[in-house]
Every structure is written in C-alpha cells, then in structure tokens.
Amino acid sequence: MSGLIEARGLTLRHGMREVLRDVDFSIAPGEIVTVVGPNGSGKSTLLRALIGALRPSRGKVTRQPALRLGYVPQGLRLDGSMPMTVARFLNLPSRVSAADCAKVLDDAGAGDLAGRQMSDLSGGQFQRVLLARALLNEPQILILDEPTTGLDQPGQASFYRQIEALRNRMGCAVLMVSHELHVVMSASDRVICLNGHVCCEGHPEVVAQAEEYRALFGTGTQGALALYRHEHTHRHDHAPGETCNAG
Numbered sequence: 001m002s003g004l005i006e007a008r009g010l011t012l013r014h015g016m017r018e019v020l021r022d023v024d025f026s027i028a029p030g031e032i033v034t035v036v037g038p039n040g041s042g043k044s045t046l047l048r049a050l051i052g053a054l055r056p057s058r059g060k061v062t063r064q065p066a067l068r069l070g071y072v073p074q075g076l077r078l079d080g081s082m083p084m085t086v087a088r089f090l091n092l093p094s095r096v097s098a099a100d101c102a103k104v105l106d107d108a109g110a111g112d113l114a115g116r117q118m119s120d121l122s123g124g125q126f127q128r129v130l131l132a133r134a135l136l137n138e139p140q141i142l143i144l145d146e147p148t149t150g151l152d153q154p155g156q157a158s159f160y161r162q163i164e165a166l167r168n169r170m171g172c173a174v175l176m177v178s179h180e181l182h183v184v185m186s187a188s189d190r191v192i193c194l195n196g197h198v199c200c201e202g203h204p205e206v207v208a209q210a211e212e213y214r215a216l217f218g219t220g221t222q223g224a225l226a227l228y229r230h231e232h233t234h235r236h237d238h239a240p241g242e243t244c245n246a247g
C-alpha cells in the first residue's frame with residue numbers, strides 16, 4: 001500500500017444505525033486532509049475507525065505496519081480540581097525527558113507553558129499542549145478531531161498555521177476534522193465532505209467563484225477566503241452545485 005492509512009468500502013454501524021457507508025479513503029505521507037460535514041455525519045466515527053478504535057461492520061481499514069500515529073480526540077477535558085503542570089501532563093502515562101518535553105512544546109507553539117497549571121490554560125493553549133502530547137512519539141500521521149473548537153477565529157487560524165508549519169518541518173501527514181471550513185481550507189491539501197459517505201472531495205483553492213462556495217457551504221464566510229475544487233465521485237439527485245450535503 002502507498003498510503004499511510006487506507007479504507008476500502010468502510011461501513012460502520014452504531015447499534016442498528018449505519019453511520020458510515022462504503023467509505024473509501026487514503027492518506028499519503030505528508031498530506032494534510034480535512035474532513036468536513038454536518039453534525040452527526042460520521043466524522044469522529046471515521047477517525048476512530050481509521051485509528052483502529054472502532055471495528056468496521058463491513059469493508060477494511062489498513063494501516064502501514066508499525067505506523068506512528070498521534071491522535072487528539074474531540075473535546076478532551078481534564079478534572080480541573082487536580083493540580084497538574086503541563087510538564088507533568090506530558091509525562092503521563094510514561095516518562096519523557098525534559099528535553100523531549102521542551103521540544104514538543106516548542107513544536108506545538110507552546111514553548112513557554114511547561115510550568116503552567118493545566119487548569120489555568122486558555123482554550124488555545126490547552127489545544128497546543130494536546131498537540132504537543134501527540135507529537136511525543138514523532139508521528140508519521142497526526143489525527144486531530146475538531147482541534148480548534150471553542151477558539152476564536154484568529155486562534156483557529158493561528159492553530160492551523162502551526163499545523164502546516166509542523167507538517168512542512170516534520171513531514172508528517174495530518175488528518176483533521178473541522179467545522180471551520182473557511183479557516184482550514186488554505187491549510188489543507190484535500191478536503192473531504194462526509195455525510196455518512198464521501199459526498200465530495202477535492203483540492204482547496206483560492207476563491208475563484210464565491211457563488212459556488214456559497215452554494216456548497218452557505219454564506220457564513222462573507223465569501224472571504226478559500227474554496228476547494230468540487231469533484232463529484234457519485235451522482236446527486238439534485239441539480240449540480242445545489243448542495244453537497246444531500247448526497
């Protein structure tokens with residue numbers, strides 16, 4: 001296999017509910033892929049299936065042997081009543097050297113946070129510490145589930161710039177889920193729109209036709225930022241360009 005992780009015909013049920021249907025997916029070394037889609041469209045489920053935390057009902061997920069993977073789950077919270085410094089948090093569950101701690105914090109843009117209490121961190125600082133933790137095993141792929149939830153737009157943009165810089169320096173692939181499509185697009189090589197199945201996917205581009213962007217994702221961005229080239233991989237029953245969520 002040429003990809004780091006590949007899925008073929010991935011179908012997954014939670015109880016009776018089929019959450020993913022016939023999803024084909026592959027991510028190449030160094031590639032940044034963003035998964036977007038409405039709430040409940042199966043984005044987190046896809047990520048968890050790709051890392052092996054959920055077993056497909058049908059189809060197959062293949063990971064490169066001995067793949068080094070860094071995963072940041074959605075909405076991780078810590079018990080705020082338990083005092084713990086950032087350095088201590090990075091040492092759980094296994095000990096790492098002070099030099100490695102300093103390096104990953106630096107790489108995550110959190111170089112000055114080692115001595116701070118986890119409970120005192122802002123949302124953006126907390127996410128960077130989680131990112132630092134995911135970097136500890138020098139991952140070949142970073143998988144981040146909605147890493148900028150709760151951050152304001154400059155905070156989101158700054159986080160994604162950090163991700164892109166990391167990829168450029170370390171060469172790791174990045175797979176992330178985001179709702180901030182307009183912010184994340186410029187930092188993505190490929191965007192996958194998921195709605196139980198892959199509705200559409202393509203390369204991000206600078207906005208050429210704001211109408212098309214609005215037709216796909218609404219008008220929330222004031223037509224401001226980027227667009228991805230929309231390549232249908234299946235037939236829709238509605239007019240082309242009407243929406244990409246109904247497929």
Ligand SMILES: Nc1ncnc2c1ncn2[C@@H]1O[C@H](COP(=O)(O)OP(=O)(O)OP(=O)(O)O)[C@@H](O)[C@H]1O
Pocket residue numbers: 014015019037038039040041042043044045046
């Ligand atoms: N452990 C579970 N048991 C039963 N149903 C589940 C479980 N996890 C997720 N689901 C259901 O599967 C569907 C997809 O959930 P998932 O979390 O993958 O969606 P999502 O696209 O990540 O959503 P969001 O954007 O809201 O985070 C939802 O209907 C959800 O209720």
